[in-house]
Amino acid sequence: MPLPAKDAWPALFALCTGFFMILLDQTIVAVATPVFQRELQADYNQVIWVTSVYLLTFAVPLLVTGRLGDRYGPRNVYAVGMAIFTASSLWCGLAGSVEELIAARAVQGLGAALLTPQTMAVINRIFPRERRGSALGVWGATAGLSTLCGPLLGGLITGTVGWEWVFFINVPIGVLSIIAVLVWVPRFPPAARRIDVWSIVLSVVAVFLLVFGLQEGETMDWAWWIWTMIGVALVLFVLFVRQQVVAEKAGRDPLMPLSLFRVRNFSLGNIGIVAMGFTVASVPLPFTLYYQQAHGLTPLEAGFMLAPQAATALVLSPIVGKMTDKYSSRGLGASGFAVMALSIAGMTAVMVSGADHYWTIVPLVGLGVGNALVWAPNSASTMRDLRLDQMGAGSGVYNQTRQLGSVLGVAAVGAMMQWRLTVDEPATAFGLAVLVPAAAMVVGVTSSLMSTNNLHRSQTGR
Missing domain, CATH: 4.10.860 (DNA Excision Repair, Uvrb; Chain A)
Structure with missing residues (x-):
């Protein structure tokens, strides 16, 4: 049963604290990579595995961890996942070799996999259908805030107190999140059948x-x-x-009830989130390489260049969330995917033309607008028509497909970059590489337009 607003919003705050930390970790570590590569005397392949092993252990168990929330209660599984993530963050900061850092990051990914599906499952249980868009808007704003803070904090922390603190910073936040979740998130009755x-x-x-x-x-x-x-x-x-x-x-x-895919919007929403995962995971690397290698910016300066995208998404996400409760998710989502496709094409135009890099601020703001228009509407449309007993499985599938999209995107854009760097100068190579996620955004537009308008059902509570 949904909670009263006075109880639901504190629970959402507790969940978003952990969600913020998970997303912050992905961006803040990227900025610190050159420093710990030098200090730990790691080769290029080992550095890649610091990120790859995290994504691997994060992505692989998501279907299972989503169902564990149904079996043992999302609050309990979230708390266990956050405890593992927090302890392994401490281990990462204390690592004395790159091999030890890779092992700690593997455990960190497992903790993230345990807690991530529980956030969406709980949000869809504690908020009534007609208020889920607003809640998911705050959820999306949290993603925008983490994207904004990650590169800036990463550059600041790495340049002042050392790369270890990009991991140590997770420890107090993790402890606070566990306490807040245990206090504010209610217990839900577990599923009776074994998986x-x-x-x-x-x-x-x-x-x-x-x-x-x-x-x-x-x-x-x-x-x-x-x-x-x-x-x-x-x-x-x-x-x-x-x-x-x-x-x-x-x-x-x-593990994955096939009845989920009889819900039209759930199937189409998962196609959309694959496209979104493909794009948001793959575009930061060519963007930051463009700023640093083609224009000689420092990591912190490159982080500031990406700030307009995150700041725009942070401001607009709560507004779009409220709009999702009043207007069609289909139109909002399709508009967001379209704006992102056009913005990526604009980034390509600036990067390959040799124009001043400050012109990229315009398409970056467009990407922020598109991000805000996609996250809450796509999530709300995907999950609204599921029964409460399907929320854990549905959340696991949704997060699993998003992560698979992320892996596909990184692999595709990485391959495209390496190919184009053999024939083009760097700025052009990076610019052409991001056209791949632009094509993924067209898929997102199509899936959104094919969805049905479930707004009237959410307003009547059916």
Whole structure:
């Protein structure tokens, strides 16, 4: 049952504290990378694995961790995940070698995987359908704030007290988040049925093979065994889908109930979030490389250049969230994807033309507008028509597809960059590489326009 507003909003604050920390960690670490590479005497491949292993352990178990919230209660699973994330952040800061840092980041990714699906599942349970857009708008503003703070804090902390503190900063925030969640987030009755074991095994192995293959493909020059891993992953995904039917008939709880995909907007919303994950994970690298390698900016200066995008999203997300409760998510989401596609094309135009880099502020503001128009409307449209008992599974699927989109985006843009750098000067290569996510945004426009308007159902409570 939804909570009264006086109880729901503090619970949302507690959840957003942890969500902020997870997103902050992804951006703040990127800025500190050159420093710990030098101080830990790490080679390029080891530095890549500091990020890759986090994404791997984050992405692989998301379907499972979403269902663990149903089985043991989202509040409990969130608290355990945050405890693991906080402890491993301390370990990261204390790491004396790059190998130890990679191991700590692997554990950190597991903690993030445990807590992330619980945030959306709880939001959709504690807020009535006609107020979820406003709540998801605050959720989106949290993402904007973390994107704004990450590069700036990363540059400031790394340049003053050392790279270790980009991890140590998580510790007090994590402790506060655990306390706040235990105080303000209510308990929910757990699901009675056990989750099907074979579904878990097939899901974890399939996602691991796919994500690992995509991450290592370019490094390994797309060797035959990489394609074999990806092929086996696709076969296992087919077997996984079949196993969901078998588990349902046997009276066991499927990991991903196929009934979720009978909900039209849930299916289309997941296509949209794949496109969004593809884009938001892949565009920062060519942008920051463009500022630093093509124009000689420092990491902190590059962070300031990206600030207009995050600041715009931060300001607009709560406003768009409230609009989501009143107007069609379909129109808002489609507009957001379209604005992002046009803004990325504008970035490309500036980057390849040789114009002053300050002109990129205009398309960056457009990207901030597009981000605000996508997150809350797409999330609200995707989850609104699910039953309360489907929220954990639905949230796990939604976050899983977003992470898979992120891995695909990083792999695709990374491959495009490396190819274009062999034939173009850097600014042009970086500019052409970001046209790949622009194409993903067109997919997002299409999926939004194909969705149905579920606003009238949310207002009547049906």
